[in-house]
Amino acid sequence: MSDKRDPPPFYERHVFFCTNERPEGHPRGCCKSKDSIRLRDYMKARAKEAGLDRLRINAAGCLDRCELGPSLVIYPEGVWYSPKTKEDVDEIVATHLVKGGRVSRLMMPAK
């Protein structure tokens, strides 16, 4: 899918954190009701503290994996996580964003 003529990556890693809101009682729920805005702000602050300046922690609209949320995806590797707490975010920052590893227990299933 990549092309050897493409420019170098603008960000080394680009994280998209769903902050979508649905009305209360919606059958699919939404990431905002699962604290995604607070968790995204927390990840942004921790990544900054870790000196990860070639990375961006972005807000995003609905990523369509609502039932598994709060949802985030990390590109270019395309790895999806479901962090429920600040401690989960700490682990993703330390293991995946800093070291390039994986936090298996928080990864979403393939489908």
Next chain:
Amino acid sequence: MSDKRDPPPFYERHVFFCTNERPEGHPRGCCKSKDSIRLRDYMKARAKEAGLDRLRINAAGCLDRCELGPSLVIYPEGVWYSPKTKEDVDEIVATHLVKGGRVSRLMMPAK
């Protein structure tokens, strides 16, 4: 950066279209004032018509390339475009999203 143990990609391609709004007169401008919401809706409709069902056209918060906007980035390849018109969007859909090619004239510079 990818790991051979990672699950297969959930989306074949994932497009993030900045729809961020800043107050009028802000020195960096914003993508919303450059018609990004209409262009994103248009891309979503065209991609659907083209039968691209393993692709998602997402809204995103500020991608921090405001001066070059309207901004979008396509992952996993990490290619950035600046489509100003519906015709530009048509060309990105037909050439990049359908055929996997590149629309050089609309690609953002490396830095």
